[in-house]
Amino acid sequence: MKIYNTLTRKKDEFVPINEGKVGIYVCGPTVYDYIHIGNARPMIVFDTLRRYFEYKGYDVNYVSNFTDVDDKIIKKANDEGVDASVISERFIEECKKDMKSLNVKEATTHPKATEEIPDMIEMVNTLIDKGYAYEKNGTVYFRTRKFADYGKLSKKNIDDLRGGNRELLVSGEDEKEDPLDFVLWKPKKEGEPSWESPWCEGRPGWHLECSVMSKKYIGDVIDIHAGGEDLIFPHHENEIAQSEAANDKEFASYWMHNGFLKINNEKMSKSLGNFFTVREIGEKYDLEVIRFFMLSAHYRSPLNFSADLVEASKNGLDRIKTAATKLKEIIDAGASGDMTEIEAKEAEGLNAYIEKFEAAMDDDLNTADAISVIFELVKNVNTNINTESTKAYAQKAYDTLKLLCDVLGVSVDTKEVLLDEEIENLIQERQDARKNKNFARADEIRNLLTEKGIILEDTREGVRWKRA
Ligand code: AMP
Ligand code: ZN
Secondary structure: OEEEEOOOOEEEEOOOOOOOEEEEEEOOOEOOOOOEHHHHHHHHHHHHHHHHHHHOOOEEEEEEOEEOOOHHHHHHHHHHOOOHHHHHHHHHHHHHHHHHHOOOOOOOEOOEHHHOHHHHHHHHHHHHHOOOEEEEOOEEEEOHHHOOOOOOOOOOOHHHHHHHOHHHHOOOOOOOOOOOOEEEEEEOOOOOOOEOOOOOOEEEOHHHHHHHHHHHHOOOOEEEEEEEHHHHHHHHHHHHHHHHHHHOOOOEEEEEEEOOEEEOOEEOOOOOOOOOEHHHHHHHOOHHHHHHHHHOOOOOOOEEOOHHHHHHHHHHHHHHHHHHHHHHHHHHHOEOOOOOHHHHHHHHHOHHHHHHHHHHHHEOOOHHHHHHHHHHHHHHHHHHOOOOOEHHHHHHHHHHHHHHHHHHOOOOOOOOOOOHHHHHHHHHHHHHHHHOOOHHHHHHHHHHHHHOOEEEEEEOOEEEEEEO
């Protein structure tokens, strides 16, 4: 498999550090609010990368953090008059719900920054001991110029940074030895969460978190480090500086960065206010459609979000599901027995779609081309398989379609959606069952509704329901 590596600026052949294994670290969200669909792009893309590695038989260690201490979290906590952890825990739970609806698998580990403070202190100590960091009035800074490779990921020249980047020069931290130095540990301000450390009661800098959590849950060297392209500088550049200075090893073999999800050609972001949360979009569309939409473009290309494009993805996904439903009907009612000679040949030919799909995915995770291959397969199914076909042939086609869709994390099966009226009838039936002390039936109905994503709430005014 070839992966475009931001570090080398070309597609490199993927060679794992340990045969058959792959360690992937994806920078996760800062949890102060619901995630928006821009944040969902790296989640979906790199979850697909993970699924593809699993499909190829790799043992994947997938780590993605939650940044649960940050100015924005603290501000929200102060506004609401609660502890910062109340805010972060709330939005970690909400984020996990969104990930589930987007069919993003749980990471092998989802570390939280606040639970890894001792290891962060240890890394800062190492950096101080090695002369890569220094303390001034309780704040610890990384001595950027001492790290000779600084700028190797973002291809920034350290002297240009000094001359060209006024933000860095006027950051106001004039106690720094050099404006390029960045914070590893900072003292607490009134009302902020803090931890004891050798330097002051305070909290870690954001970049430090990822260096420490990837080391702890994957190792000093990780195969793939990923995130959105806005993280290349300074976040990932600083992670490299910290980790390589501390561990004396190359930090990550491959760096993958997804392009932006845009709206009217502008990056979707909280600060611009041009965002939709995953939750909002989930009210309009099945989130599986959003997943399919995200994968319809190459992950490094910018992707514009528009109702028309999402509608096109919905139609595309429906076409796949319709073909799968037809195949299932034939599997149920088609001719029994062996495939005919012609069918056997055609069925053999289906393997070519698997090969083409893999070729697309092997070419830097080209999900756009991989989806085109699935459409070619659907076309083949629609042309060649009909009610006269054997069950065996339909099964082979169904299995092929499902195999490929599973890699993308989209289901070929049509979800059975209950209509409002059906839900209300079931609720009535449950009430009657309870009146008649038929609790088994009442429970059965509740479970059935839960399975279909309907949540019941027994209130004094009667039973209320909502869709999960
Ligand atoms: P944040 O919570 O802002 O640190 O973002 C979490 C992840 O979402 C990072 O990997 C970002 O690069 C990514 N991200 C944020 N906005 C977008 C966007 N509009 N398109 C794609 N990725 C994004
Ligand atoms: Zn990170």
